[in-house]
Amino acid sequence: MKDESGFHLSVVGMPSLRALAPQGRIRFDSQFRATTWEETTNDAGDDAAEHRVHILVAEDDPTTRMILRNMLEKAEFAVTTANDGTEAVAALRNGAFDLVLLDIQMPGMNGIDVARHVRRAAGGAKIPVIAVTSETEDDQVDAMLAVGFDGIMGKPVRRDDLIRVILAALAHAAA
8 A cells, every 4th residue: 555645665675785785884964865884984984873763662562662773783783672561652752763662562552552652743844653563564654644644564584675775765764
């Protein structure tokens, strides 16, 4: 399903990121243009770390949270984690994030509630929100897109697919 802008993320049949960055390490400039880590460090030197995309990951399962953190950090993203929706909302109030990854089924405030909060609190700014969930039936995906999710990643998550969805969401938000 596509939203009214015609944009919809899908990870089915996407090629590997190895063609873009053989080590899978990707950086973004201030316009969210992707470059490899090597290109960025050669051009920007020590300033490269200042341009890292900051991602909030809200996931109640400690193992999945650790896997997501490791995947993202290996791709040179700055990562903050939250154990549940309530912690995610607190983190959003206290920090600036370029993208939010949300589990849907979390105790207390779930991912749908957090996404609604992001959309209300953004003040017109479009922060990409991606669901990372096992709930991938068509009606569930439609409901998440209707709430304002920019993409849905089915579990288990493959690193290349996750990075590609993040790149697409950031590019769409910057457009």
